[in-house]
Amino acid sequence: MAQMTDLLTVAAALSGLNVVLLLALLAVWGRNYLTFRTPLTLGLIGFAVVLLVENLVALFFFFDMGMLYAGSTLAQSTVLAMRALQFVALVFLTVVTMR
Structure with a gap:
């Protein structure tokens, strides 16, 4: 298994x-x-369940199959950007929901 980079760790x-x-x-x-x-x-x-499954699968790939992204810094940066955007969107949705 390839070692996870800092980008993939984040x-x-x-x-x-x-x-x-x-x-x-x-x-x-x-x-x-x-x-x-x-x-x-x-x-x-249904929306939350689909995103939950997607994030759990992503975690599996990060920890079990990190080599998928190991060869490309661009791929790692893109994966990080997509995770960050999803996090920001979920923070907004959570704040609005909890009010």
């Missing part, structure tokens, strides 16, 4: 934070769905 940490935010959102949206039973809330739950 990207993996952001994926981990994304998982935490998504679990918090799922808890709130799940409770809201049980109370209100609206299709919108069910859609938000």
Whole structure:
């Protein structure tokens, strides 16, 4: 297994934070769905589940198959940028949801 670079380490940490935010959102949206039973809330739950699975798969690839990105600094930077953008989006969504 290739050693993870600093860029991939930060990207993996952001994926981990994304998982935490998504679990918090799922808890709130799940409770809201049980109370209100609206299709919108069910859609938000589906959205969170898909992103949660995506982030868990990404973590698997970071730790188990880091060699996929090992040869290209551009690929590593892009992966980090995408993880960071997703994190920022989830922070906004979490802040709005928790209010």
